[in-house]
Amino acid sequence: MSSADGGATFLRALLLVVGALAVLLVVPFLQALLAAGLVAYLVAPVKERLAARLGPTVGTTATILVTVVIAVVPFAVVVGVAAEQALAVARTASLPDAAAVQADLRPWLGLVPMPDALTGPVTDALRTGVLGLLGGALGVLGGIPGFLVGTVVFLFALFYLLRDGERFVAWLRGATPLDPATMDRLVARTDALLWAAVVGNVAVAGVQAVLTVVGFLFIGVENVVFWGVATFLLSLLPIIGASIVWVPAVGYLLLVGRVPAAIALLVYGAVVVSGSDNLVRPLVMQRGTDLNAAVLVLGIFGGVSLFGFVGLFVGPVVLGLAKTLVDVLAGVSDGPTDSR
Incomplete structure (x- = not known):
């Protein structure tokens, strides 16, 4: 082995060690x-x-x-x-007469003997x-x-x-x-994926959250900030979207007898809130790419489990970029979008 080959091998081994330490630091x-x-x-x-x-x-x-x-x-x-407001919603969702029920049961609970053998474990x-x-x-x-x-x-x-x-x-x-053409392709694809995951989906979710809050304010729903944040997070998921928030609200309004408000929210949610996806998404996706629904869902849940909140946006990008790398290695050209 020549000295040049030996030096290159040493540098690779040193890079492996230093790279592993750098990963541990990061x-x-x-x-x-x-x-x-x-x-x-x-x-x-x-x-x-x-x-x-x-x-x-x-x-x-x-x-x-x-x-x-x-x-x-x-x-x-x-x-x-x-x-x-989430705490307020949790308190509102609890049974209103829970304290009264507990007060009624307390005299009867006193009649039930507690074995001495259970006193220690219960205390512990x-x-x-x-x-x-x-x-x-x-x-x-x-x-x-x-x-x-x-x-x-x-x-x-x-x-x-x-x-x-x-x-x-x-x-x-x-x-x-890498040759310049391949590097340009990877950079452009990464930019398109970032735009779709960070800008495109966030813009759609933000519009649907704002529209949901407006509808809830109109019919007199309380704690609208909480419902707006919940709608925003759920709207990041394809297919489910904002409907998982406003549809149960329609059912609740029907249960409490507010039929006109329920009908108004149903029409508003179906036409305006959910329909905004068809208007906003094409506008914001002109620069990016339409992520496949399966890639989006897997990327979001896998990204959150691995990276925390930031994984909402990083996960889909990682999966989309992995597909692009496979396409590059296989010699497959990128299509205009990742069709659903």
């Missing part, structure tokens, strides 16, 4: 890094305009500040309000339950430092992806042993 912050990549992809056009006037560093900083003020803060407020079970609740609360508090560290990683990654993203892509092009 994995704890993978969610923050993926979220930074998605946000950088969305706000890159804003950064380019600001950087042309203010310079790359100042323009990137201004873009992050604008993103935090316009997007992150309202998002945090909406999530907080939705969480409070109660103690375990209390300790479990305390442990869960402490776990949430203990997770705050990790959240803060993840936020710092997210902000730093977002800054450098925005400022040096083009240089990073150029480095990938030079370091990847």
